[in-house]
Amino acid sequence: MQKQNCVLVLDKNKEPLMPCHPARARQLLKKGRAAVFRRHPFTIILKDREGGETQPLELKIDPGAKVTGLPLVAEFPRGREVLWAAELHHRGEQVREALHRRRGYRRFRRYRKTRYREPRFSNRGRPEGWLPPSLESRVANILTWGKRLCRWSPVTAVSVELAKFDTQKFQHPEISGIEYQQGELSGYEVREYLLEKYGRRCAYCGKEDVPLEVDHVVPKSRGGTDRVSNLTLACRECNRAKGNRLLQEWLEDLKKSRRAVDRKRAENIPKVLSLLKEPLKGAAFINATRYALVERLKALGLPVFTATAAQTKYNRARQGYPKAHWIDAACVGETGESVRLDPGMQALKITARGHGSRRVQNVDRYGFPRGEPKRVRRFMGFATGDLVKAVIPTGKYAGVHVGRVAIRSRPGFRLNGFDVHPKHLRLLQRADGYEYDWVKGGSGVSSPRPEGRGPRRRVI
Ligand SMILES: [Zn+2]
Structure with missing residues (x-):
């Protein structure tokens, strides 16, 4: 059986406990001893437990330009083991494009409206530690998930891949x-x-x-x-x-x-x-983004260890694991020397989608306002980006649909490309700026599934 991500567990005071096996979580939910706290990442909250024994749990981070691996590695007496893994997909490119477009509109507007104004050039400064917005978004994404995982699991240390080599x-x-x-x-x-x-x-x-x-x-x-x-x-x-x-x-x-x-x-x-x-340019091989990330992770109050990419590669190669973002991250640092993991494990795919645009009105390609001004975002308890389940009894789209709903200006509720009446909708999870899925095919290597079982159910 292919290994699944563990389920994150909270006690009744919302304090994190050790993640548990999905089967155990199912049992607890069935008996009514636990309730679903969050769909993605799947987290349950126990109704009667208060506190519990935890083992050291390390959050490992392999920050990438497009994808960041985020596994949780537990240290049991029998050895280290990956309990939970996710791949965080960033939206640096979208941020860059959006700002590029905004700059174009602003330039054209200034040219139209303030044509005779003296040019100003020395009125802009950048604060200490400024990063380009596309990179800032990556750092913020990772930090958000660092904080979330610390809230939902008993993380005791963080390891980050910092430089290419030492x-x-x-x-x-x-x-x-x-x-x-x-x-x-x-x-x-x-x-x-x-x-x-x-x-x-x-x-x-x-x-x-x-x-x-x-x-x-x-x-x-x-x-x-x-x-x-x-x-x-x-x-x-x-x-x-x-x-x-x-x-x-x-x-x-x-x-x-x-x-x-x-x-x-x-x-x-x-x-x-x-x-x-040529002398060794030590600092040149430390990426500014990663350095900023490490500095901000320290604010979480946990010990932050840094490692090199060379060590990650060495650890992964020595243990014979295939290449995948979350596997690389699991091999980060000295604690990555021996980690047990199933390369076929399905990691959670988290895609940063942002929180919509701040622009009040759409504009045409010359920067002139076009279409309706933005009005509705929340209607009848639903907001654009909320994860919903629609059970439609009859008609062309009869069936069960799950997806992120979009509220449009009529207002209409758009789900997976068609309009749904809100009476059929049920909220699964509020929009939090991320979209969730499974990493397709794990690392590309899947462990064999026993015969006689049907296709695995996708739990949403
Ligand atoms: Zn040669």
Whole structure:
């Protein structure tokens, strides 16, 4: 049986308890000992329990440009286990486009209305820690879910993937004696660093999409060290061709050759030499958004641990898990070294949809008002974006429909592309700016389902 997300549990005072198995939640609901607190993420509230034993629970975050993985990992005496996972889809691109459009309207309006005004240019400032709105929206999304999950589950720590690799590690001489060939973590970090520095291609001939080897610029046999300032990436042929020569010696030999490859190599060698001397730009590899996120997560009052992407990749590869946003997140940090999870588990897909537009009136492409001004948002207890269930007894659309309702100006109740009479509607969950679904096909690898069972019911 494919593993399902656990159900989040609250006690009667709305204090979080350990998430429980869906079967257990079903039992409790059936016996009337619990009630549904929230549909998405599915959360129940116990009617008679007050407090209870909890185990350490870690919220792990792998922030991405488009998708962020958010698993809850429990630490049981038998080991670490993913209890619940979600993938949060951001709307950075929509935010960017909306602002771009707004800027266009404003520019045109100013041009029409204040044509003879002196230009103003020094009246704008940005506060400390300002982020572009599209990035701010990502940080806010993650923070919202961090806070929510802390409210609905007994989270005791947070781990975030912060940087691509830990440049600090390379600068300590005792760690720079790296066993990068043996697949040690520090070696993994160095490899990731070199891949980034040399653009994932052979530093000498520039070939891409070939297996790359770590090359000692000054060969070890001639006294070269393992420090990153003596390492570069080369394809097998270049590495072999160079042999144990110094770069200068090799360059002399290459100049005599007439082969196209050798000419290319000779061209690239000066570039390699200058890149080697470049200092490690530690801060440059820490993304501003992630840094801001970590700073704000600290305000939750929980210990926040940071990790590197290289470590995540290393942990995931060593445990043989496929790539998925929530699996990557589960492998973040030192606690990601051994985590039990079912790659076929269905994670919750949370898509940020925003709270509608603030614009009072739609405009045409020249910025002139068109159509009806915005009037109704809430009508007969329903608001645009509410998750509703419609049971329509007769007619063309007879049947059960679930979706987010849209209130239109007539007012009409639009659900999944058609109008529904409000008497058929039942509210499932208030609009909270997010849409919920399951991540399709888990990680792409599904665990086999036992025979004789029908298609799995989608619980909404
Ligand atoms: Zn090469």
